[in-house]
Amino acid sequence: MDHTVPYLCPSCGTNRSRFNLIEQVVQAVKKDPQTGSIVEYISDHDPLQFTYQGEKYRVQCGVCGLIDAEELFIRNAQRQKDI
Template sequence: MSSAPYLCPKCGTNRSRFNVIEQIPQSVRLDMHTGEIIEYISQSDPIQVQYHGDRYRVQCGVCGLIETEEMFLRFAESHPLST
């Protein structure tokens, strides 16, 4: 997580209320008929593709938008607070 300011790109007003969502992938094998989890698969399983997504996502605490941290950082960077 960055220690730089955020700004929501959707509502354009929120700079202080956010939810940080940590994504922790779990590889599973499902029963194809019921959808129930049959087993949890090891990350080293040669057949299972590894997750390569973002470790964190950010949700605006005002409007609910969920995006990458980079999106909130760049919007804040391009819309600095006036002093």
């Protein structure tokens, strides 16, 4: 995602400058069903493990604390610009 575009918090509606970018780092694991302990770290190419399809980044508003998809902050800024 392009972090050089404006953001506007969709919750508080006032913050345009203070944000935390949260990079999501995925680690596939196999857990013991009884204890919950990690038994094995799984390769990205394991045919029995579904590959993570989620967002690479999330954004947190530095004013109200909302954490959501980066696209939501971008669209909210664009919508306010068009008004």
